[in-house]
Amino acid sequence: MGNCPTVIGEAGIPMDINHRVAYHKKDYGILEQALDRVMKAVEKNFVHLALWNYTPDHTHSLGDRWNEEDLSIYSKDTPTSYDEDGGRAVRAFSRPYPIRTKGLPVALSFDMEKSLFKYFFQQEGNVLPETEIFIPEIHYKNGFEVLVNAGEYHYDSRTKVLKFKGEKGILHYGITIHPSKKSLFREQDRTKVVPNTQKRNIR
Known part of the structure; x- marks a missing residue:
């Protein structure tokens, strides 16, 4: 697409794939994997x-109530053992992402199974790079x-947004986010400056 802003409309997955196996076994893992492939692309x-779709009155028997489709990320029939709010394939669509970036994005990836997020970008012109990254709790329950x-x-724990600002003399940036055994961002907001002696390369 080059540098053209692009929006893909009605992108999602049929939740009743493989003969509705997720419903019969009450295992939404296969749906998460399928939607994860879409999100990776x-x-x-x-x-x-535009993630397709949200149907507030969806049921397993009636689907989206339109054209025999069954793509809703919500269902009244979702087992509470999977999601108390009725979500489906939640781990796949609720994932970290850069909300905005002052700079040039270079590469973006998220490993759903490892909850490993990586984002690379670089400075454009003479303006210091900045970015804001949304970080959903579902992947980082322990911080x-x-x-x-x-x-x-x-990090703002209220909005779940990590705000980053670059520094003079550095053109290329990498941010990696991964689960912590001990929560670093739970009870209070934290600000961290990376001193020159403690900079860490991201591979």
């Missing part, structure tokens, strides 16, 4: 999408750790 190509090669960041 979106991330790799830096495009936007998370952040690795950056330079700059400083601040």
